[in-house]
Amino acid sequence: MLKNKLQLGLALLLFVLGSSTAWAELKPGVRAPAFTAQAALAGKTFNFVLLEALKKGPVVVYFYPKAFTSGCTLEAQLFAEATDKFAALSASVIGVSGDNIEVLKKFSEGPCGGKFAVAADLDRSIIKAYDAGMMLLPDMASRISYVVTPDSKILFVHSGMSPDQHVTNTLAALQAWQAKR
Numbered sequence: 001m002l003k004n005k006l007q008l009g010l011a012l013l014l015f016v017l018g019s020s021t022a023w024a025e026l027k028p029g030v031r032a033p034a035f036t037a038q039a040a041l042a043g044k045t046f047n048f049v050l051l052e053a054l055k056k057g058p059v060v061v062y063f064y065p066k067a068f069t070s071g072c073t074l075e076a077q078l079f080a081e082a083t084d085k086f087a088a089l090s091a092s093v094i095g096v097s098g099d100n101i102e103v104l105k106k107f108s109e110g111p112c113g114g115k116f117a118v119a120a121d122l123d124r125s126i127i128k129a130y131d132a133g134m135m136l137l138p139d140m141a142s143r144i145s146y147v148v149t150p151d152s153k154i155l156f157v158h159s160g161m162s163p164d165q166h167v168t169n170t171l172a173a174l175q176a177w178q179a180k181r
Contacts, residue, residue, distance in 0.1 A: 025131050025144055025157050032061070032148040033129035037121060039094065040104040042114030048094055054150045057090030058177070060170045061148055063132040063141040064163075067099045067107040067118070071143070075163035076111035076118075082167045083115040089174045096121050096132075097141050147173045 039048035064072040093116040147156040156173035
């Protein structure tokens with residue numbers, strides 16, 4: 001009986017820690033790390049350059065653990081559905097994960113609906129630069145979204161493993177930012 005309780009307790013602890021958000025996160029007001037990454041949009045590959053994208057307006061840089069998993073698929077679909085709302089705010093979206101580009105080409109056509117790009121971070125350098133690694137699996141991206149303004153500053157951060165609030169919260173942050181300008 002005690003052994004079962006210990007096993008259950010350990011399993012629960014591992015679940016909570018494993019599903020937790022990143023170790024840390026970058027804070028609003030700090031400079032967003034610049035990056036260039038191989039990315040896919042509607043099944044086509046290209047080099048995504050954050051500094052180039054910021055010349056056109058704010059960028060939502062969102063990290064997700066693994067393409068084609070249930071939560072990541074839902075989150076991508078929600079971002080795809082909101083593409084026009086982001087565009088109305090002159091904002092673009094880039095998803096980042098440790099998946100390879102072949103997987104991301106398919107993901108960009110499927111759940112992303114060809115509406116926004118997803119970038120491959122094979123060496124995890126972007127995940128590390130943004131403090132977006134999972135607590136127990138630091139080489140895997142946590143679910144964290146950053147809004148980066150054209151001056152390369154982080155405006156807003158939303159961290160949480162539930163995929164359903166990232167779009168709503170990043171849109172609200174962009175709307176508030178636009179209203180102040």
